[in-house]
Amino acid sequence: MCSMENKDELMKSLMQSSKLKMPFSDFASRVMLTIEQDDKKSIAVLQDRKKGIYFFLAGMLFGVVLNYLLSRSWRDLNINLPQQENALLVSQIIYALLILFFIDRLVKLYQLNRLIKNL
Amino acid sequence: MDQQYIDKVLAGDRHSFRYFLQKYQDMVFSVAMSIVKNESLAEEVAQDAFVKCYHKLDTFHQQSKFSSWLYRIVVNTAFMRLRKIKIEVLDFQPDYNQEVIDEHELTLLEEEERSQLINEALCLLPANESLALRLFYLEEESIKEVSLITGWTDANTRVILHRGRKRMYGILKKLMNKANV
Numbered sequence: 001m002c003s004m005e006n007k008d009e010l011m012k013s014l015m016q017s018s019k020l021k022m023p024f025s026d027f028a029s030r031v032m033l034t035i036e037q038d039d040k041k042s043i044a045v046l047q048d049r050k051k052g053i054y055f056f057l058a059g060m061l062f063g064v065v066l067n068y069l070l071s072r073s074w075r076d077l078n079i080n081l082p083q084q085e086n087a088l089l090v091s092q093i094i095y096a097l098l099i100l101f102f103i104d105r106l107v108k109l110y111q112l113n114r115l116i117k118n119l
Numbered sequence: 120m121d122q123q124y125i126d127k128v129l130a131g132d133r134h135s136f137r138y139f140l141q142k143y144q145d146m147v148f149s150v151a152m153s154i155v156k157n158e159s160l161a162e163e164v165a166q167d168a169f170v171k172c173y174h175k176l177d178t179f180h181q182q183s184k185f186s187s188w189l190y191r192i193v194v195n196t197a198f199m200r201l202r203k204i205k206i207e208v209l210d211f212q213p214d215y216n217q218e219v220i221d222e223h224e225l226t227l228l229e230e231e232e233r234s235q236l237i238n239e240a241l242c243l244l245p246a247n248e249s250l251a252l253r254l255f256y257l258e259e260e261s262i263k264e265v266s267l268i269t270g271w272t273d274a275n276t277r278v279i280l281h282r283g284r285k286r287m288y289g290i291l292k293k294l295m296n297k298a299n300v
Contacts, residue, residue, distance in 0.1 A: 022145050
């Protein structure tokens with residue numbers, strides 16, 4: 001037991017000589033620079049996210065108005081009813097697909113911010 | 120003291136993070152070196168670990184010492200890096216049961232020479248053993264803290280420390296014999 005403790009003391013004193021110094025003098029500055037760049041990226045992503053939401057809402061509103069105007073103009077053009085309904089259906093499907101596509105883009109933008117934080 | 124600077128960083132004072140860099144960079148580098156055994160890789164690991172530490176500082180809830188929390192990030196980053204580049208650290212297998220270290224001979228060595236010899240020996244140890252020895256003897260962490268940092272059980276930590284000690288003496292003996300020839 002005593003010998004084990006002595007050996008432990010020896011190991012302790014030996015390990016004191018194993019202290020390593022960071023050999024790169026500019027290490028702290030480089031880490032701070034990386035952190036600064038990450039913070040800037042994070043702010044830029046936040047701004048993009050805000051803009052993305054505004055444009056998404058504006059696009060949704062524009063789509064509703066466009067669909068309404070299209071249906072009215074087709075009515076004025078005296079096209080028969082089944083054709084009018086088909087055209088309206090196509091424009092609404094395109095509108096729904098665009099909404100889904102932009103929701104996907106927005107989700108990815110949200111995930112990007114988390115990704116930058118986890119880098 | 121650490122908590123004061125954590126609060127400052129969390130309040131938006133990015134430059135206060137320099138305090139952690141200055142205080143822990145050497146030990147973080149030593150821990151990374153224990154695992155990756157290569158200076159430039161260890162520097163990359165240390166840099167990644169500090170950046171992660173900065174971004175995740177809000178998740179540190181004082182359940183452990185700040186240093187233990189930071190070393191855990193370093194250990195995870197280093198092992199992840201090893202897996203990524205698929206480095207196989209060679210396992211040195213000395214016949215350590217027959218080795219008896221000459222303490223007198225070691226004390227005769229100049230400090231710089233001794234430091235070089237010990238670091239060379241640590242480089243030849245498996246990553247988990249050199250890591251355990253550095254944390255336990257150099258950083259003077261308790262078995263519980265070493266377990267917390269590495270994710271091993273207490274019993275496993277004890278076994279690794281025991282093996283590491285024996286293997287370290289064996290390697291030191293061989294290196295000293297080689298130097299004397």
